[in-house]
Amino acid sequence: xxxxxxxxxxxxxxxxxxxxxxxxxxxxxxxxxxxxxxxxxxxxxxxxxxxxxxxxxxxxxxxxxxxxxxxxxxxxxxxxxxxxxxxxxxxxxxxxxxxxxxxxxxxxxxxxxxxxxxxxxxxxxxxxxxxxxxxxxxxxxxxxxxxx
Numbered sequence: 001x002x003x004x005x006x007x008x009x010x011x012x013x014x015x016x017x018x019x020x021x022x023x024x025x026x027x028x029x030x031x032x033x034x035x036x037x038x039x040x041x042x043x044x045x046x047x048x049x050x051x052x053x054x055x056x057x058x059x060x061x062x063x064x065x066x067x068x069x070x071x072x073x074x075x076x077x078x079x080x081x082x083x084x085x086x087x088x089x090x091x092x093x094x095x096x097x098x099x100x101x102x103x104x105x106x107x108x109x110x111x112x113x114x115x116x117x118x119x120x121x122x123x124x125x126x127x128x129x130x131x132x133x134x135x136x137x138x139x140x141x142x143x144x145x146x147x148x
Contacts, residue, residue: 041117045100046071048118052125059141063133067094074101087128096128 075085088097107120130137
């Protein structure tokens with residue numbers, strides 16, 4: 001009762017191209033085609049900094065020519081007797097770096113909604129640019145806050 005030890009060679013499976021291993025097809029975006037893309041805190045921060053800087057470049061074009069504005073996650077070290085910096089100004093290189101995490105997490109907001117978050121970010125941008133220019137933050141855009 002010996003058996004033949006023939007092994008059947010399996011046929012290669014044919015799968016459709018562009019499909020995943022379960023045969024469901026390629027993945028689509030998380031939000032789908034009919035929903036707007038998700039907005040994250042990082043996107044809100046970057047858009048707020050960019051729009052505020054562009055506004056101030058329009059108000060002070062000569063003073064802000066050649067100035068560089070950057071966004072970083074956080075400072076490399078804590079400064080003694082100061083704490084965690086929200087921004088860093090380098091007047092020699094005309095550069096201002098805004099630190100996203102300290103601005104977002106260490107600010108004391110009355111209400112934690114998008115409007116108050118934008119206001120605290122704009123405040124830090126105004127104060128950083130005012131430090132670069134050697135002016136008071138209220139001098140940068142006096143007409144902007146006339147209604148308050």
